[in-house]
Amino acid sequence: MRRHALPKVTYIEHNGTVHEVEVADGYSVMEGAINNAIPGIDGDCGGSCACATCHVYVDPAWLAKTGERSEMEESMLDFAAEVEENSRLGCQIKMSAELDGLIVRMPEAQH
Protein backbone atom coordinates (compact mmCIF):
# COMPACT_ATOMS: atom_id res chain seq x y z
CA MET A 1 0.00 0.00 0.00
CA ARG A 2 1.21 3.49 -0.78
CA ARG A 3 2.20 5.47 2.28
CA HIS A 4 0.31 8.75 2.60
CA ALA A 5 2.58 11.70 3.15
CA LEU A 6 1.77 13.57 6.37
CA PRO A 7 0.47 17.13 6.04
CA LYS A 8 3.15 19.78 6.39
CA VAL A 9 3.01 22.92 8.47
CA THR A 10 5.38 25.87 8.18
CA TYR A 11 5.93 27.73 11.45
CA ILE A 12 7.62 31.12 11.22
CA GLU A 13 9.04 32.48 14.46
CA HIS A 14 8.76 36.17 15.24
CA ASN A 15 12.45 36.59 14.41
CA GLY A 16 11.89 35.05 10.97
CA THR A 17 13.24 31.55 11.61
CA VAL A 18 11.30 29.06 9.48
CA HIS A 19 10.44 25.50 10.58
CA GLU A 20 8.73 23.14 8.15
CA VAL A 21 7.51 19.96 9.84
CA GLU A 22 5.05 17.13 9.32
CA VAL A 23 2.07 17.07 11.64
CA ALA A 24 -0.12 13.99 11.56
CA ASP A 25 -3.87 14.15 10.91
CA GLY A 26 -5.84 15.00 14.00
CA TYR A 27 -2.97 16.67 15.82
CA SER A 28 -3.29 20.39 16.44
CA VAL A 29 -1.01 23.17 15.24
CA MET A 30 -0.05 23.70 18.90
CA GLU A 31 0.88 20.02 19.35
CA GLY A 32 2.84 20.10 16.10
CA ALA A 33 5.01 22.88 17.50
CA ILE A 34 5.46 21.32 20.95
CA ASN A 35 6.25 17.84 19.56
CA ASN A 36 8.89 19.30 17.27
CA ALA A 37 10.33 21.63 19.95
CA ILE A 38 9.60 24.73 17.89
CA PRO A 39 10.01 27.80 20.11
CA GLY A 40 7.36 30.51 20.37
CA ILE A 41 4.35 28.38 21.30
CA ASP A 42 3.87 27.30 24.93
CA GLY A 43 0.56 25.42 25.10
CA ASP A 44 0.38 25.64 28.90
CA CYS A 45 -3.12 24.17 29.22
CA GLY A 46 -2.36 21.19 26.97
CA GLY A 47 -4.95 22.03 24.33
CA SER A 48 -8.12 22.93 26.24
CA CYS A 49 -8.51 26.40 24.71
CA ALA A 50 -7.96 27.71 28.22
CA CYS A 51 -4.70 29.69 28.38
CA ALA A 52 -4.07 31.49 25.06
CA THR A 53 -0.36 30.59 25.03
CA CYS A 54 -0.49 29.08 21.52
CA HIS A 55 -1.47 32.29 19.73
CA VAL A 56 -0.55 32.21 16.02
CA TYR A 57 -1.26 34.33 12.94
CA VAL A 58 -2.66 32.20 10.14
CA ASP A 59 -1.33 33.09 6.69
CA PRO A 60 -4.22 34.92 4.96
CA ALA A 61 -4.26 32.38 2.12
CA TRP A 62 -5.19 29.67 4.66
CA LEU A 63 -7.78 31.55 6.67
CA ALA A 64 -10.86 30.11 4.96
CA LYS A 65 -9.66 26.51 5.34
CA THR A 66 -8.77 26.82 9.03
CA GLY A 67 -12.35 27.75 9.90
CA GLU A 68 -13.92 30.07 12.44
CA ARG A 69 -12.96 30.88 16.01
CA SER A 70 -15.26 29.36 18.62
CA GLU A 71 -16.85 31.56 21.25
CA MET A 72 -14.41 30.33 23.91
CA GLU A 73 -11.49 30.96 21.57
CA GLU A 74 -12.73 34.53 21.02
CA SER A 75 -12.89 35.03 24.79
CA MET A 76 -9.37 33.72 25.34
CA LEU A 77 -7.90 35.69 22.43
CA ASP A 78 -9.53 38.77 23.87
CA PHE A 79 -6.83 38.85 26.56
CA ALA A 80 -3.83 37.99 24.37
CA ALA A 81 -1.50 40.73 23.14
CA GLU A 82 -1.31 42.01 19.55
CA VAL A 83 -4.37 40.17 18.32
CA GLU A 84 -5.13 40.58 14.60
CA GLU A 85 -7.90 39.50 12.22
CA ASN A 86 -5.96 36.32 11.43
CA SER A 87 -5.15 35.45 15.06
CA ARG A 88 -6.06 31.93 16.16
CA LEU A 89 -5.19 29.57 18.98
CA GLY A 90 -3.02 26.79 17.58
CA CYS A 91 -4.71 24.16 19.74
CA GLN A 92 -8.00 24.85 17.97
CA ILE A 93 -6.69 24.12 14.45
CA LYS A 94 -6.63 20.36 13.84
CA MET A 95 -4.50 19.08 10.98
CA SER A 96 -5.95 17.24 7.97
CA ALA A 97 -4.92 16.58 4.37
CA GLU A 98 -6.82 19.72 3.44
CA LEU A 99 -4.42 21.84 5.51
CA ASP A 100 -1.27 20.36 3.96
CA GLY A 101 1.08 23.31 3.42
CA LEU A 102 -0.42 25.53 6.16
CA ILE A 103 1.67 28.55 7.15
CA VAL A 104 1.44 30.17 10.60
CA ARG A 105 3.47 32.96 12.17
CA MET A 106 4.22 33.42 15.85
CA PRO A 107 3.69 36.63 17.85
CA GLU A 108 6.52 38.39 19.67
CA ALA A 109 5.54 36.71 22.93
CA GLN A 110 2.78 34.51 24.32
CA HIS A 111 0.51 35.96 26.95
Added chain:
Amino acid sequence: MSVAASDFPQDHSVDPYSIPIEKLDVSDAGLFERQEHWAYFERLRKEDPVHFIEDSEFGPYWSITKFNDIVFVDTHHKEFSSEPTIVIGDSEEFQPPMFIAMDQPKHDVQRKAVTPAVSPMQLQEVEPLIRQRVGNLLDSLPEGESFNWVDKVSIELTTQMLATLFDFPFEDRRLLTYWSDVSTNGDTVGGELSAEERQKELQHCLEYFGRLWQERANQEPKNDLISLMAHHPAMQKMEPMEFLGNLILLIVGGNDTTRNSMSGSVYALNKYPEQYDKLRADPSLIPNMVSETIRWQTPLAHMRRNALEDVELGGKTIKKGDKVVMWYISGNRDDEVIERPNEYLVDRANARHHVSFGFGIHRCMGNRLGEMQLKILWEEIMKRFKQVEVVGEPTRVRSNFVMGYSDLPVVLHRH
Protein backbone atom coordinates in the same frame (compact mmCIF):
# COMPACT_ATOMS: atom_id res chain seq x y z
CA MET B 1 -24.37 31.69 59.73
CA SER B 2 -24.96 30.42 63.22
CA VAL B 3 -22.02 28.05 63.58
CA ALA B 4 -19.23 29.41 65.74
CA ALA B 5 -15.91 29.42 63.92
CA SER B 6 -14.23 27.88 66.96
CA ASP B 7 -16.20 24.66 66.49
CA PHE B 8 -14.10 23.75 63.50
CA PRO B 9 -10.41 24.60 63.59
CA GLN B 10 -8.54 21.86 65.35
CA ASP B 11 -5.14 22.46 66.84
CA HIS B 12 -4.18 18.81 66.87
CA SER B 13 -3.46 16.43 64.02
CA VAL B 14 -6.15 13.99 62.89
CA ASP B 15 -5.59 11.10 60.50
CA PRO B 16 -7.86 11.95 57.55
CA TYR B 17 -8.50 8.23 57.01
CA SER B 18 -10.12 8.04 60.45
CA ILE B 19 -12.85 10.47 59.36
CA PRO B 20 -15.94 9.20 57.47
CA ILE B 21 -15.53 10.47 53.90
CA GLU B 22 -18.80 12.43 53.96
CA LYS B 23 -17.43 14.43 56.89
CA LEU B 24 -14.02 15.14 55.36
CA ASP B 25 -13.55 18.92 55.43
CA VAL B 26 -10.47 20.48 53.86
CA SER B 27 -11.39 24.10 54.57
CA ASP B 28 -9.75 24.43 58.01
CA ALA B 29 -6.93 26.97 57.61
CA GLY B 30 -4.97 25.21 60.35
CA LEU B 31 -4.56 22.15 58.10
CA PHE B 32 -2.59 24.25 55.64
CA GLU B 33 -0.62 26.06 58.30
CA ARG B 34 0.47 22.70 59.74
CA GLN B 35 0.92 21.18 56.25
CA GLU B 36 -1.52 18.40 57.03
CA HIS B 37 -3.73 19.12 54.04
CA TRP B 38 -1.72 16.88 51.65
CA ALA B 39 -3.06 13.60 53.04
CA TYR B 40 -6.64 14.95 53.02
CA PHE B 41 -6.42 15.87 49.35
CA GLU B 42 -4.71 12.61 48.46
CA ARG B 43 -7.62 10.73 49.95
CA LEU B 44 -10.18 12.90 48.14
CA ARG B 45 -8.43 12.48 44.78
CA LYS B 46 -8.50 8.70 45.25
CA GLU B 47 -11.88 8.13 46.86
CA ASP B 48 -14.12 11.09 46.13
CA PRO B 49 -12.58 13.58 43.68
CA VAL B 50 -15.78 15.63 43.36
CA HIS B 51 -16.65 15.88 47.03
CA PHE B 52 -19.55 17.49 48.83
CA ILE B 53 -19.66 18.43 52.48
CA GLU B 54 -22.81 19.64 54.15
CA ASP B 55 -21.34 21.36 57.17
CA SER B 56 -18.20 23.45 57.52
CA GLU B 57 -17.02 26.77 58.91
CA PHE B 58 -17.88 28.16 55.45
CA GLY B 59 -21.16 26.33 54.96
CA PRO B 60 -21.84 23.54 52.45
CA TYR B 61 -19.41 23.32 49.51
CA TRP B 62 -18.06 21.07 46.77
CA SER B 63 -14.35 20.28 46.52
CA ILE B 64 -12.91 19.71 43.03
CA THR B 65 -9.56 18.04 43.54
CA LYS B 66 -8.39 16.51 40.23
CA PHE B 67 -6.52 18.44 37.53
CA ASN B 68 -8.89 17.81 34.62
CA ASP B 69 -12.03 18.45 36.67
CA ILE B 70 -10.53 21.78 37.74
CA VAL B 71 -9.88 22.66 34.09
CA PHE B 72 -13.50 21.73 33.34
CA VAL B 73 -14.94 24.03 36.01
CA ASP B 74 -12.51 26.84 35.23
CA THR B 75 -13.37 26.79 31.50
CA HIS B 76 -17.15 26.57 32.00
CA HIS B 77 -17.61 30.13 33.16
CA LYS B 78 -21.21 30.20 31.90
CA GLU B 79 -22.17 27.39 34.26
CA PHE B 80 -19.85 28.38 37.10
CA SER B 81 -20.05 32.03 38.11
CA SER B 82 -17.27 33.98 39.81
CA GLU B 83 -19.79 36.27 41.49
CA PRO B 84 -19.98 37.44 44.20
CA THR B 85 -16.57 36.24 45.43
CA ILE B 86 -13.79 33.82 44.47
CA VAL B 87 -12.80 32.68 47.97
CA ILE B 88 -14.50 29.99 50.02
CA GLY B 89 -16.07 32.26 52.62
CA ASP B 90 -18.78 34.84 52.03
CA SER B 91 -18.77 38.21 53.67
CA GLU B 92 -22.06 40.00 53.50
CA GLU B 93 -20.74 43.07 55.30
CA PHE B 94 -17.63 43.73 53.22
CA GLN B 95 -17.22 42.33 49.75
CA PRO B 96 -16.06 45.09 47.40
CA PRO B 97 -16.65 44.27 43.69
CA MET B 98 -13.54 43.41 41.65
CA PHE B 99 -13.24 42.04 38.14
CA ILE B 100 -11.86 38.64 39.21
CA ALA B 101 -15.23 38.19 40.93
CA MET B 102 -17.32 39.34 37.95
CA ASP B 103 -18.75 37.43 35.01
CA GLN B 104 -18.89 38.35 31.34
CA PRO B 105 -19.32 40.90 29.89
CA LYS B 106 -18.21 43.32 32.64
CA HIS B 107 -15.25 41.17 33.65
CA ASP B 108 -13.82 41.24 30.12
CA VAL B 109 -14.07 45.00 29.79
CA GLN B 110 -12.36 45.75 33.10
CA ARG B 111 -9.67 43.11 32.71
CA LYS B 112 -8.84 44.36 29.24
CA ALA B 113 -8.51 47.90 30.54
CA VAL B 114 -5.63 47.04 32.89
CA THR B 115 -3.93 44.32 30.83
CA PRO B 116 -1.55 46.74 29.01
CA ALA B 117 0.32 47.23 32.33
CA VAL B 118 1.58 43.64 32.08
CA SER B 119 1.74 43.15 28.30
CA PRO B 120 4.82 41.40 26.87
CA MET B 121 6.02 44.73 25.46
CA GLN B 122 5.63 46.48 28.80
CA LEU B 123 7.52 43.65 30.52
CA GLN B 124 10.47 44.01 28.15
CA GLU B 125 10.57 47.65 29.08
CA VAL B 126 10.68 47.08 32.85
CA GLU B 127 13.06 44.10 32.77
CA PRO B 128 16.31 46.16 33.08
CA LEU B 129 14.85 48.11 36.00
CA ILE B 130 13.83 44.92 37.82
CA ARG B 131 17.27 43.41 37.24
CA GLN B 132 19.01 46.48 38.59
CA ARG B 133 16.83 46.55 41.71
CA VAL B 134 17.31 42.84 42.36
CA GLY B 135 21.07 43.28 42.04
CA ASN B 136 21.13 46.26 44.40
CA LEU B 137 19.05 44.45 46.98
CA LEU B 138 21.10 41.24 46.84
CA ASP B 139 24.30 43.28 47.24
CA SER B 140 22.92 44.97 50.35
CA LEU B 141 22.07 41.76 52.24
CA PRO B 142 24.00 40.73 55.36
CA GLU B 143 26.48 37.90 55.01
CA GLY B 144 27.37 35.22 57.52
CA GLU B 145 24.37 35.96 59.71
CA SER B 146 20.83 34.68 59.68
CA PHE B 147 18.00 36.92 58.40
CA ASN B 148 14.38 36.54 57.30
CA TRP B 149 14.35 36.02 53.52
CA VAL B 150 10.60 36.70 53.39
CA ASP B 151 10.89 40.23 54.72
CA LYS B 152 14.23 41.31 53.31
CA VAL B 153 13.88 39.84 49.82
CA SER B 154 10.49 38.40 48.85
CA ILE B 155 8.38 41.19 50.30
CA GLU B 156 10.80 43.94 49.37
CA LEU B 157 11.13 42.91 45.71
CA THR B 158 7.45 42.29 45.07
CA THR B 159 6.53 45.52 46.82
CA GLN B 160 8.99 47.50 44.72
CA MET B 161 7.50 45.93 41.59
CA LEU B 162 3.99 46.73 42.70
CA ALA B 163 4.94 50.35 43.40
CA THR B 164 6.26 50.55 39.84
CA LEU B 165 3.10 49.03 38.32
CA PHE B 166 0.96 51.61 40.11
CA ASP B 167 3.57 54.38 39.86
CA PHE B 168 3.01 54.56 43.62
CA PRO B 169 5.18 56.89 45.79
CA PHE B 170 8.23 54.69 46.34
CA GLU B 171 8.95 55.75 49.93
CA ASP B 172 5.42 54.70 50.97
CA ARG B 173 5.57 51.32 49.24
CA ARG B 174 5.29 49.20 52.41
CA LEU B 175 1.72 50.47 52.69
CA LEU B 176 1.00 48.23 49.70
CA THR B 177 2.37 45.23 51.59
CA TYR B 178 0.27 46.15 54.58
CA TRP B 179 -2.95 46.51 52.58
CA SER B 180 -2.26 43.25 50.80
CA ASP B 181 -1.80 41.43 54.10
CA VAL B 182 -4.95 42.98 55.56
CA SER B 183 -6.94 41.92 52.48
CA THR B 184 -5.84 38.30 52.63
CA ASN B 185 -6.01 37.81 56.39
CA GLY B 186 -9.80 37.82 56.51
CA ASP B 187 -12.25 35.47 58.16
CA THR B 188 -13.43 34.44 54.68
CA VAL B 189 -10.25 32.35 54.27
CA GLY B 190 -9.72 31.26 57.85
CA GLY B 191 -7.66 34.32 58.85
CA GLU B 192 -7.90 36.59 61.85
CA LEU B 193 -9.50 39.88 60.77
CA SER B 194 -13.24 40.54 60.80
CA ALA B 195 -15.00 42.31 57.95
CA GLU B 196 -15.19 45.45 60.09
CA GLU B 197 -11.46 45.50 60.84
CA ARG B 198 -10.53 44.96 57.20
CA GLN B 199 -12.93 47.62 56.02
CA LYS B 200 -11.51 50.16 58.47
CA GLU B 201 -7.91 49.60 57.41
CA LEU B 202 -8.71 49.47 53.70
CA GLN B 203 -10.54 52.79 53.90
CA HIS B 204 -7.06 54.38 54.13
CA CYS B 205 -6.08 52.49 51.02
CA LEU B 206 -9.07 53.91 49.17
CA GLU B 207 -8.30 57.45 50.32
CA TYR B 208 -4.64 57.20 49.35
CA PHE B 209 -5.39 55.82 45.90
CA GLY B 210 -8.22 58.30 45.46
CA ARG B 211 -5.61 61.06 45.55
CA LEU B 212 -3.43 59.23 43.01
CA TRP B 213 -6.46 58.72 40.78
CA GLN B 214 -7.21 62.47 40.75
CA GLU B 215 -3.59 63.21 39.93
CA ARG B 216 -3.45 60.68 37.04
CA ALA B 217 -6.83 61.70 35.65
CA ASN B 218 -5.46 65.23 35.24
CA GLN B 219 -2.30 64.02 33.49
CA GLU B 220 -1.66 62.48 30.07
CA PRO B 221 -2.49 58.73 29.95
CA LYS B 222 0.38 56.41 30.92
CA ASN B 223 0.77 52.64 31.28
CA ASP B 224 0.57 52.48 35.07
CA LEU B 225 -2.48 50.74 36.49
CA ILE B 226 -4.04 53.85 38.01
CA SER B 227 -3.66 55.88 34.85
CA LEU B 228 -5.06 53.02 32.73
CA MET B 229 -8.16 52.91 34.93
CA ALA B 230 -8.55 56.68 35.26
CA HIS B 231 -8.51 57.15 31.49
CA HIS B 232 -10.61 54.12 30.52
CA PRO B 233 -14.20 55.01 29.59
CA ALA B 234 -15.58 51.85 31.22
CA MET B 235 -13.73 52.36 34.50
CA GLN B 236 -13.82 56.10 34.96
CA LYS B 237 -17.20 55.97 36.62
CA MET B 238 -16.51 53.19 39.10
CA GLU B 239 -18.08 53.56 42.51
CA PRO B 240 -15.54 53.96 45.33
CA MET B 241 -16.15 50.39 46.57
CA GLU B 242 -15.54 48.99 43.10
CA PHE B 243 -12.36 51.05 42.78
CA LEU B 244 -11.24 49.65 46.13
CA GLY B 245 -12.14 46.12 45.08
CA ASN B 246 -10.07 46.33 41.92
CA LEU B 247 -7.18 47.90 43.84
CA ILE B 248 -7.21 45.01 46.31
CA LEU B 249 -7.29 42.55 43.41
CA LEU B 250 -4.27 44.12 41.73
CA ILE B 251 -2.36 44.57 44.99
CA VAL B 252 -2.93 41.01 46.18
CA GLY B 253 -2.52 39.53 42.70
CA GLY B 254 0.82 41.24 42.23
CA ASN B 255 2.11 40.78 45.72
CA ASP B 256 1.30 37.69 47.74
CA THR B 257 1.60 35.24 44.89
CA THR B 258 5.05 36.19 43.65
CA ARG B 259 6.26 36.82 47.19
CA ASN B 260 5.46 33.30 48.30
CA SER B 261 6.87 31.74 45.14
CA MET B 262 10.12 33.62 45.82
CA SER B 263 10.25 32.22 49.35
CA GLY B 264 9.05 28.83 48.13
CA SER B 265 11.86 28.57 45.58
CA VAL B 266 14.52 29.05 48.28
CA TYR B 267 12.78 26.58 50.57
CA ALA B 268 12.32 23.92 47.85
CA LEU B 269 15.91 24.12 46.58
CA ASN B 270 17.14 23.59 50.15
CA LYS B 271 14.73 20.76 50.82
CA TYR B 272 15.93 19.04 47.64
CA PRO B 273 19.66 19.83 47.56
CA GLU B 274 20.29 17.57 44.55
CA GLN B 275 17.93 19.86 42.60
CA TYR B 276 19.90 22.91 43.73
CA ASP B 277 23.07 21.15 42.48
CA LYS B 278 21.39 20.49 39.14
CA LEU B 279 20.45 24.15 38.83
CA ARG B 280 23.96 25.32 39.72
CA ALA B 281 25.40 22.97 37.10
CA ASP B 282 23.02 24.31 34.45
CA PRO B 283 21.55 27.77 35.12
CA SER B 284 19.68 27.59 31.79
CA LEU B 285 17.19 25.49 33.77
CA ILE B 286 16.07 28.60 35.68
CA PRO B 287 12.91 29.28 33.60
CA ASN B 288 11.86 25.65 34.01
CA MET B 289 12.65 25.76 37.72
CA VAL B 290 10.44 28.86 37.98
CA SER B 291 7.44 27.00 36.51
CA GLU B 292 8.15 23.99 38.71
CA THR B 293 8.29 26.23 41.78
CA ILE B 294 4.96 27.84 40.90
CA ARG B 295 3.41 24.36 40.58
CA TRP B 296 5.06 22.99 43.72
CA GLN B 297 4.20 26.04 45.81
CA THR B 298 0.73 26.72 44.34
CA PRO B 299 0.68 30.19 45.91
CA LEU B 300 -3.13 30.34 45.86
CA ALA B 301 -4.65 27.08 47.11
CA HIS B 302 -8.13 27.56 45.70
CA MET B 303 -10.60 29.54 43.63
CA ARG B 304 -14.32 29.35 44.27
CA ARG B 305 -17.30 29.41 41.88
CA ASN B 306 -21.08 29.30 42.20
CA ALA B 307 -23.10 26.92 40.03
CA LEU B 308 -25.65 28.76 37.87
CA GLU B 309 -27.32 25.52 36.78
CA ASP B 310 -27.20 21.79 37.58
CA VAL B 311 -23.97 20.28 36.24
CA GLU B 312 -22.90 16.61 36.12
CA LEU B 313 -19.28 16.11 37.08
CA GLY B 314 -17.45 12.95 38.14
CA GLY B 315 -20.72 11.05 38.52
CA LYS B 316 -22.17 13.68 40.87
CA THR B 317 -24.74 16.39 40.29
CA ILE B 318 -23.66 19.84 41.37
CA LYS B 319 -26.90 21.70 41.97
CA LYS B 320 -27.72 25.20 40.85
CA GLY B 321 -26.70 27.60 43.62
CA ASP B 322 -24.03 25.31 45.10
CA LYS B 323 -20.63 26.62 46.13
CA VAL B 324 -17.80 24.95 44.20
CA VAL B 325 -14.17 25.15 45.34
CA MET B 326 -11.42 24.25 42.86
CA TRP B 327 -8.42 23.15 44.91
CA TYR B 328 -5.47 24.12 42.72
CA ILE B 329 -3.14 22.87 45.44
CA SER B 330 -4.59 19.39 44.90
CA GLY B 331 -4.80 19.51 41.09
CA ASN B 332 -1.07 20.21 41.03
CA ARG B 333 -0.47 16.89 42.85
CA ASP B 334 -2.70 14.77 40.58
CA ASP B 335 -0.58 11.84 39.38
CA GLU B 336 -2.92 11.13 36.47
CA VAL B 337 -1.70 14.34 34.82
CA ILE B 338 1.62 15.09 36.51
CA GLU B 339 4.26 12.39 36.88
CA ARG B 340 5.80 12.01 40.35
CA PRO B 341 3.81 15.05 41.46
CA ASN B 342 5.12 15.14 45.02
CA GLU B 343 8.69 15.59 43.85
CA TYR B 344 10.29 18.94 43.06
CA LEU B 345 12.20 18.55 39.79
CA VAL B 346 13.89 21.62 38.29
CA ASP B 347 14.20 19.84 34.93
CA ARG B 348 10.65 18.48 34.88
CA ALA B 349 9.31 17.94 31.36
CA ASN B 350 6.27 20.07 30.54
CA ALA B 351 6.63 22.06 33.77
CA ARG B 352 4.34 24.81 32.48
CA HIS B 353 1.40 22.40 32.55
CA HIS B 354 0.19 23.26 36.04
CA VAL B 355 -2.99 24.80 37.35
CA SER B 356 -1.55 27.53 39.62
CA PHE B 357 -2.55 30.34 37.23
CA GLY B 358 -6.02 28.92 36.68
CA PHE B 359 -7.46 28.38 33.21
CA GLY B 360 -10.10 30.09 31.11
CA ILE B 361 -11.16 33.73 31.15
CA HIS B 362 -10.00 34.35 34.73
CA ARG B 363 -6.50 32.95 34.19
CA CYS B 364 -3.86 34.97 36.02
CA MET B 365 -3.23 38.20 34.16
CA GLY B 366 0.23 38.83 35.62
CA ASN B 367 1.62 35.31 35.10
CA ARG B 368 4.45 36.44 32.82
CA LEU B 369 5.43 39.23 35.17
CA GLY B 370 5.55 36.84 38.11
CA GLU B 371 7.66 34.38 36.15
CA MET B 372 9.99 37.13 34.99
CA GLN B 373 10.58 38.40 38.54
CA LEU B 374 11.46 34.90 39.75
CA LYS B 375 13.71 34.26 36.77
CA ILE B 376 15.66 37.49 37.26
CA LEU B 377 15.93 36.88 41.01
CA TRP B 378 17.54 33.47 40.45
CA GLU B 379 19.80 34.63 37.63
CA GLU B 380 21.16 37.34 39.93
CA ILE B 381 21.40 35.00 42.94
CA MET B 382 23.44 32.49 40.93
CA LYS B 383 25.90 35.20 39.88
CA ARG B 384 26.59 36.12 43.49
CA PHE B 385 25.95 33.24 45.83
CA LYS B 386 27.02 29.63 46.06
CA GLN B 387 24.03 29.01 48.29
CA VAL B 388 21.10 30.69 49.96
CA GLU B 389 21.03 28.33 52.91
CA VAL B 390 17.82 27.77 54.85
CA VAL B 391 18.80 27.48 58.53
CA GLY B 392 15.43 26.83 60.16
CA GLU B 393 11.90 25.70 59.37
CA PRO B 394 9.65 28.39 57.89
CA THR B 395 6.71 29.95 59.70
CA ARG B 396 3.59 29.68 57.58
CA VAL B 397 0.55 31.87 57.11
CA ARG B 398 -2.74 30.54 58.52
CA SER B 399 -5.05 30.50 55.50
CA ASN B 400 -6.84 28.10 53.19
CA PHE B 401 -6.24 30.53 50.30
CA VAL B 402 -2.75 32.06 50.47
CA MET B 403 -0.02 29.41 50.72
CA GLY B 404 2.41 31.77 52.35
CA TYR B 405 5.46 32.12 54.54
CA SER B 406 5.97 34.83 57.13
CA ASP B 407 9.47 33.76 58.19
CA LEU B 408 12.20 31.84 56.39
CA PRO B 409 15.59 32.12 58.12
CA VAL B 410 18.55 31.97 55.73
CA VAL B 411 22.31 32.55 55.62
CA LEU B 412 24.06 33.62 52.41
CA HIS B 413 27.25 32.03 51.12
CA ARG B 414 29.15 33.94 48.42
CA HIS B 415 31.10 32.25 45.65
